Amino acid sequence: MLDRNDPSFWSDLFETVLQGTGETLYTVGISLLFTVIFGLGAGVVLVTTEAGGLLAKPFGSRAWGIIINKVLDLLVNIGRSIPFIILMILLIPFTRLIVGSFIGPTAAIVPLTIAGIPFFARLVEIGIREVPIGLVEAAESLGATRWTILSKVMVAEAVPAIALGLSTTIVGLIGYSAMVGAVGGGGLGDVAFRYGYQRYSPEYMFAVVILLILLVQLFQSLGNFAARRLSHR
Template identity: 50%
Template sequence: MLSEMLDLFVSSFGETLLMVGVSGVLGAVIGVPLGIVLHLTDRNGVLPNGAVYRSLGLVVNAVRSVPFIILLVAVIPFTRLVVGSSIGTTAAIVPLTIAAAPFVARLVETALREVDRGLIEAAQAMGATTGQIVWKILLPEALPGIIAGLTITFVSLVGYSAMAGAIGGGGLGDLGIRYGYQRFLPEVMLAVVVVLIVFVQLVQSLGDLIVRKLSHR
């Protein structure tokens, strides 16, 4: 029985890693450019455009305002279209990515706002293009803040992945519900909680370490 439970924990933890890792990376791939566009089109940005900023902001805020458990259910048709199923670890990655992308976008936008405006104005005075300002000033200067934001995102996705497990997404959340709650094994639920806490601490510590190293360059 013990070896069986250990195997279940290992496989469930692997599913959680897969969900968090893939959705976090995809969320960053979508969210970072979105955050850059939001910053550039802001009224104080390099390319101010109220219509674009308001439109993107509306979409980002709309997705962020939907509770994740509702989002899980609402995007089931889209999930089926993308991966061919609405249950399982692969299917859970779709709503996790949708939840992560706007979250990352706002954090990136906030980090970019912290960049010294004088640096941007100096670059513009020297004839730098928008692309050069983004790649050589905004992103390098805001990188510690962006990494901190991505760390927060990955930590949040750990909790979201556990929620996804409650409706068939797999991972540690599914293990805790099926064995800890439905089969009345509180020790399994406790073990799941401990593993999740340790995992979150490791993710946060790694993110903090990277931020410190980047800040002391």
């Protein structure tokens, strides 16, 4: 048990929590980068390869569009169906193969990314589906290319919804990072578990909880602000 009367207690708490915050931001930031890159692409493909979609006939055949759509939809559903703690355990061999270890902040990036991609992909899909079909039809009637319709109409008009989806994804990743931290992934979850729980220090636990609340509020507020500023309504 940690002694709060020790002169170095509060300075140690500050340094430990600060290091944990840095590790959390590192793991969430890197995993978010990969999540946005692959999740955005997956969400766009889900919408455009469905029946009647913009890319319903890739490679000149409708069958390819159906196959791509169904396979990707299945993968997204599987990724969202597995609880994160189970997914993290299942990915231990893959994580060790990628980064050489399954312990530490860098190793935590792998399960966070795998969990974040299908979550964000579905939010991107929902956002693009909310774009009025009339805008797409108007662009087609003006002779716009498929790439122009996709980038300048569908994705561009869905940006406010995607911004909200992004903030929701960040909040989810922060929560996941706390879980992975409790099993050796570093970050604030590791601080709460090792110091707050194992060493019976409520000060560490409260500090972690307050910081997590502040981080969630910050990123959710930024997402809401961005969505309002980017909205055309």
